[in-house]
Amino acid sequence: MLVPELASAPNWLPIHITIDGTPLKMITKTTDNMLPPAGILFGYERTLHLDTGILERSVLFRAASGNVVRIAFQRFASLHDVHVLCQRVTITAIDGDPQIQVKAFLDGNSLNITADHWRVEQAEVLATDEEIGISAATRQSGYTLGMAARLSSPYPITSSKHGLRPQFETSFTLPFQQAASFDKITAIYTSRDTDGSPLAAARAKARQAMAEGFDQLAERHIAEWDKYWDTADIQIVGDDACQLATRFTTYHVLIAAPRHDKNVSIPAKTLSGFGYKGHVFWDTELFTLPPMTLTQPEIARNLLLYRYHRLPGARHKAAANGYEGAMFPWESTDTGEETTPQWSDVQPDGSRIRIWTGDHEQHISTDIAYAVHQFWRWTGDHAFMAQYGAEIILDTAKFWGSRAEPKGDRYEISQQIGPDEYHENIDNSVFVNRMVVWHLETALQTLEWLQANAPADAARLTAALDLTPTRLDHWRDVIQRMFIPFDSEKQIHVQFPGFFEMEYIPTEKYQPRITSVQAILGHYRTIQTQVIKQADVVMLMALLGKTIGTPDGSNVEQVMQNNWDTYFPRCDHGSSLSPAMHAWVAARMGMTATAYDQFDHAAHIDLMDNKGNVRDGIHAAACGGVWQALVFGFGGLHFDESGEPALAPKLPDHWRSLSFTVNYRGEKRRFTAEHPR
Numbered sequence: 001m002l003v004p005e006l007a008s009a010p011n012w013l014p015i016h017i018t019i020d021g022t023p024l025k026m027i028t029k030t031t032d033n034m035l036p037p038a039g040i041l042f043g044y045e046r047t048l049h050l051d052t053g054i055l056e057r058s059v060l061f062r063a064a065s066g067n068v069v070r071i072a073f074q075r076f077a078s079l080h081d082v083h084v085l086c087q088r089v090t091i092t093a094i095d096g097d098p099q100i101q102v103k104a105f106l107d108g109n110s111l112n113i114t115a116d117h118w119r120v121e122q123a124e125v126l127a128t129d130e131e132i133g134i135s136a137a138t139r140q141s142g143y144t145l146g147m148a149a150r151l152s153s154p155y156p157i158t159s160s161k162h163g164l165r166p167q168f169e170t171s172f173t174l175p176f177q178q179a180a181s182f183d184k185i186t187a188i189y190t191s192r193d194t195d196g197s198p199l200a201a202a203r204a205k206a207r208q209a210m211a212e213g214f215d216q217l218a219e220r221h222i223a224e225w226d227k228y229w230d231t232a233d234i235q236i237v238g239d240d241a242c243q244l245a246t247r248f249t250t251y252h253v254l255i256a257a258p259r260h261d262k263n264v265s266i267p268a269k270t271l272s273g274f275g276y277k278g279h280v281f282w283d284t285e286l287f288t289l290p291p292m293t294l295t296q297p298e299i300a301r302n303l304l305l306y307r308y309h310r311l312p313g314a315r316h317k318a319a320a321n322g323y324e325g326a327m328f329p330w331e332s333t334d335t336g337e338e339t340t341p342q343w344s345d346v347q348p349d350g351s352r353i354r355i356w357t358g359d360h361e362q363h364i365s366t367d368i369a370y371a372v373h374q375f376w377r378w379t380g381d382h383a384f385m386a387q388y389g390a391e392i393i394l395d396t397a398k399f400w401g402s403r404a405e406p407k408g409d410r411y412e413i414s415q416q417i418g419p420d421e422y423h424e425n426i427d428n429s430v431f432v433n434r435m436v437v438w439h440l441e442t443a444l445q446t447l448e449w450l451q452a453n454a455p456a457d458a459a460r461l462t463a464a465l466d467l468t469p470t471r472l473d474h475w476r477d478v479i480q481r482m483f484i485p486f487d488s489e490k491q492i493h494v495q496f497p498g499f500f501e502m503e504y505i506p507t508e509k510y511q512p513r514i515t516s517v518q519a520i521l522g523h524y525r526t527i528q529t530q531v532i533k534q535a536d537v538v539m540l541m542a543l544l545g546k547t548i549g550t551p552d553g554s555n556v557e558q559v560m561q562n563n564w565d566t567y568f569p570r571c572d573h574g575s576s577l578s579p580a581m582h583a584w585v586a587a588r589m590g591m592t593a594t595a596y597d598q599f600d601h602a603a604h605i606d607l608m609d610n611k612g613n614v615r616d617g618i619h620a621a622a623c624g625g626v627w628q629a630l631v632f633g634f635g636g637l638h639f640d641e642s643g644e645p646a647l648a649p650k651l652p653d654h655w656r657s658l659s660f661t662v663n664y665r666g667e668k669r670r671f672t673a674e675h676p677r
């Protein structure tokens with residue numbers, strides 16, 4: 001049985017070019033085990049246009065013969081039609097009359113790092129002079145994928161098959177100072193997109209797209225990007241670096257988001273790398289989904305429907321663990337079943353570490369309920385709430401009702417992992433216990449709303465989920481008597497009882513570093529210290545703001561400051577999810593210089609590779625966190641007393657203004673915060 005993971009599709013990109021027999025290679029130097037390049041790469045420029053999603057590369061290359069060419073590549077995956085992928089290559093003879101050969105192919109040999117998910121023996125490969133194609137099915141899930149491509153060329157084309165590699169080829173002499181252009185248009189379908197043959201659908205689409213032509217396809221694609229940026233763009237005046245980084249992170253959230261599919265979500269590393277095998281975590285609901293909720297509600301709806309359609313898996317997990325209701329998996333894929341591995345990869349000392357998150361990181365169910373509620377508040381999509389959202393909130397509340405443990409005169413929750421994953425299997429995480437109270441309160445309000453506004457749905461869910469008066473009274477009791485760890489003397493929320501009895505290590509002692517303190521101290525030492533992996537109590541402050549509360553309801557602002565002063569110096573930011581949450585909270589609390597440092601770090605996690613692991617893929621949660629730090633943190637977007645969205649800006653000193661647009665109940669609202677000077 002293979003661990004479910006995203007399967008790499010056949011590679012649609014390859015275009016190999018030789019000039020007078022010299023292959024174009026993007027290398028200037030050789031390493032020990034490489035042959036010296038036969039040609040010389042004089043120049044190379046690569047530009048990703050964040051506004052249009054078009055990648056351009058340009059090279060100046062001298063072949064061994066001495067002839068020089070400039071080759072310009074353009075490519076995009078259409079935002080207008082997700083099935084269409086476009087490439088254009090333009091070759092210009094700068095010096096001499098080079099003999100050029102172009103091979104454009106599809107490569108079905110692309111494997112994931114650890115497994116080959118394709119049933120190669122049943123693959124179908126097609127090559128005529130007009131089109132090439134490939135079709136194969138995944139081994140475990142049995143999805144079929146079809147990919148077809150066409151090439152337009154001013155010169156005659158032939159085609160051939162090389163195993164799983166169908167290929168076009170064209171050869172010609174390019175006269176001095178003349179240029180030749182080739183367009184390769186590829187289409188892709190899977191059995192999730194069509195009831196018929198995916199390869200047949202891909203062939204039809206490739207034919208139609210080639211008839212439209214690269215320029216028109218590009219025009220439509222750009223028009224779609226314009227629509228997106230019209231709402232999604234955040235403008236920061238006075239900080240070009242953060243402006244660029246913000247557009248970069250916003251771009252990455254969008255290109256990973258499911259625009260056409262209600263059965264997929266955004267993996268922790270988007271679609272850009274093999275990290276975490278393409279699994280879906282809380283990263284989606286609390287980090288990447290909020291920007292979608294406020295700027296692209298249709299996409300946010302798709303993301304929430306992904307969870308709705310996986311309620312059977314969540315119910316199965318709850319029942320298998322002896323609980324009621326729905327308990328979402330910590331790592332989710334297609335099936336909705338728990339897919340967190342139980343053991344780590346082999347460590348340098350040969351051992352493996354037990355991974356407990358799939359067993360005990362249970363706050364994911366509440367994070368999903370939080371996202372549903374936030375979506376509803378911002379969009380006012382009552383139909384969604386009545387048909388789908390309420391069921392998620394109520395069935396996960398039912399899980400917590402059965403999970404809370406009566407102990408003496410209070411309820412406790414043992415064996416948890418909060419956001420700070422360094423401290424495993426702890427009892428009474430303040431994050432978990434307080435969020436469970438929020439969850440049960442929200443579930444009761446949701447049911448009341450349903451009864452008043454959608455009585456048929458209220459009756460349907462009351463019967464289906466067995467929401468008896470006794471069960472609802474039990475929820476009220478848990479809300480009243482849940483243990484919320486709090487130190488009355490220090491006036492702080494306690495991350496979990498026993499936390500302050502462990503060794504204190506100020507994290508600044510280990511600066512500068514790009515790795516985590518955990519990587520320096522080792523797993524077993526770190527878990528016995530007060531080093532925190534990522535925003536935990538601080539995350540609670542981000543989600544609940546002042547409603548985090550205190551035992552007697554007083555002194556909340558001072559307690560929040562005390563919480564910050566206590567937990568910030570202990571935080572490792574060993575997770576990329578952490579800095580943006582700290583930026584958000586620090587900005588809200590008026591600590592704009594600290595907020596800016598955290599924001600700057602978060603915004604550049606991928607652009608500057610400042611966690612040292614961008615090779616595993618883009619950090620989706622950090623990207624979504626950057627948006628939230630700007631909008632909710634520096635912009636202070638909140639609902640005012642009348643329930644309307646309003647700003648309470650706290651800008652860094654050198655920013656002149658911050659502007660953004662959000663959708664509120666179907667209306668676009670533009671906000672600008674200017675620095676008070």
Ligand code: IFM
Binds near residue numbers: 276577621
């Ligand atoms: O979900 C996160 C978690 O909070 C920290 N470790 C990485 C996971 C995936 O990004």
